[in-house]
Amino acid sequence: MSSFKHLHFIGICGTAMGSTAAALRTLGYTISGSDEKVYPPMSDVLRQAGITLTEGYRAENLPAGADLYIVGNAISRGNEELETVLERKLPYISMAELLKQEVIQGKRSFVVSGTHGKTTTTTMLAWIFEHAGKDPGFMIGGVPENFTSGARFNHSDLFVIEGDEYDTAYFDKRSKFLHYLPECVIVNNMEFDHADIFPDFAAIQLTFQRLLNSVPRNGLVLLNGDDKNCTSLKSYAPVKTVGTGENCSERILITEASPEGTAFEINGVAFSVPMIGEFNVRNAAMCVCAARHAGLTDDEIRAGLETFKGIRRRQQVRGVVGGITVMDDFGHHPTALRETLRGLRQKYPGQRLWAVFEPRSNTSRRNVLQNDLIEALKEADGSVIAAVANPEKVADSERLDPETVANSVTSAGKACFHEPDTDAIVARLKAETRAGDVIVIFSNGGFDGIHGKLLAALA
Incomplete structure (x- = not known):
């Protein structure tokens, strides 16, 4: 353990930042941190570890006695705490470099x-x-x-x-x-x-x-x-x-x-x-x-x-209602979708597979892998593609076209629907699915709570 005793994390509620902060706390470090959005489960994990959390980014959040300030990957110039760290010439570091120095060396x-x-x-x-x-x-x-x-x-x-x-x-x-x-x-x-x-x-x-x-x-x-x-x-x-x-x-x-x-x-x-x-x-x-x-x-x-049990949000069954299985998967790249669907054929032989995909990641919102996505969705018996998340962040000429994807998959003989929002997706799946079907929902985000909404609708 180094001479550092008090570490302050700017952007502490990210998965990696939060896990790092909690693990360092067990080694005896004093940890504090702030984030724009402080909510469970990460906020609970951090508070239970004895970490002081502040919601929002403000200069007064920076503890005067901290030895080192860890700047999260999501933090950019203009962040009030970061700007204060720079102005006061306080010592700062990235999370990856902190791991190298304090944990891995x-x-x-x-x-x-x-x-x-x-x-x-x-x-x-x-x-x-x-x-x-x-x-x-x-x-x-x-x-x-x-x-x-x-x-x-x-x-x-x-x-x-x-x-x-x-x-x-x-x-x-x-x-x-x-x-x-x-x-x-x-x-x-x-x-x-x-x-x-x-x-x-x-x-x-x-x-x-x-x-x-x-x-x-x-x-x-x-x-x-x-x-x-x-x-x-x-x-x-x-x-x-x-x-x-x-x-x-x-x-x-x-x-x-x-x-x-x-x-x-x-x-x-x-x-x-x-x-x-x-x-x-x-x-x-x-x-x-x-x-x-x-x-x-x-x-x-x-x-x-x-004895390996796997990872949450990797082919995780969220519920079975009326003989229909609803599954959650973190997949957001066409290759991951394709391989997961092929694997599920092994687990559910003879059953109809439905894929629901939310274009949410920085790559999947773009059309650079649009043809690969079309091929991946053909692996399912039926599929639904949601609207592109935060479309304003991608230029029109570079943005994925869900309507084209749906039409291309359908013309290849596999029904694919493009729906504008979560309620429309749930309604579509309720109308199209039957007992014995397996629905796998692919998203690297919360997808507007679709898993619970779908289970409720099917019930």
Whole structure:
């Protein structure tokens, strides 16, 4: 622990900021923080941890005795607290740099990166370590079912962290994961995303290459061997390629798929995971290879995988009414939608699948992946696409056209409807669905409470 005692977080209620603040509190730091919107569940978590919270950003919120001010990723110039920090020449830092200095330095850092699957893979690896009695530290950008919180900082030499390629802070436009001092890096996959900060795919390749450049020679890089974007990366550290292709050094073979889970082999060694779809098998295979690097036995790894419970908002059943299953999923990239729908075919064989999609993320609101979205929605038996969230933030020429998406999917033989608001979506689904159907709602936000409204309407 450093000489810092009191830390003040500007923007404390974000998932990562809040989890970091609460975990640092358990190490004995005095923590305070402010946010524009202070509401449950994060506000409850922080107050229960003994953290002083202030709603709104004002100069008087800044505690005079703080040693360091942490500026959140969502904070920009013009924020009253930030402006005061700058004017008073107070010491400030990004959350990612704080983690590097106060938490990760000196540990065996396992960084899980990629466009998709980061949260699940990070949680799975942390749980494998936990189940084996290794008491790892971790930082997860979600709510893990196997743990009571999304972050734990302790004195274990093992630390597992979700490596986000998004930028760090208004004053540091590098990807967050470039601060995480990896001994082992997992690259699950690599696609164009975050259209608001990356001008093109080459910029994404560059930031992932920089991540690999930080892995020491006694570390390990695990790449998706079936993704040519991943295998194009170079490394000074040893590399293992993980995938189903014959050229992969760690070759995956799925041996059994049931509604309850999936059995697979890696180079002939058997494992299983209580999850569906090839996508989750790939996540699990990465964890097997990373855990072996950490020194765990295959028996320890198997036991961890078989008791993994997953992540909230990842294929989470919110209710079953009249034989209709309503499910919540965080997916917001066409590839994530496609792979989730394919996996759900394994879990619900012979049942009709409905996909409901809210274009809410900075990339999905744009038309850059519009054709990919059309192809993804064709995987469902029927689908509904909502209006673009905050459309004024995207130029007309760059904005996704939900009407075109709906017409294109429908003309391919799969019914797709574009509805203007949540009530219209609920009415449409009530009219179109029947007992035995499965409705999966894809959104990276609250989606106007649609899950509860839909369950109520179906009842």
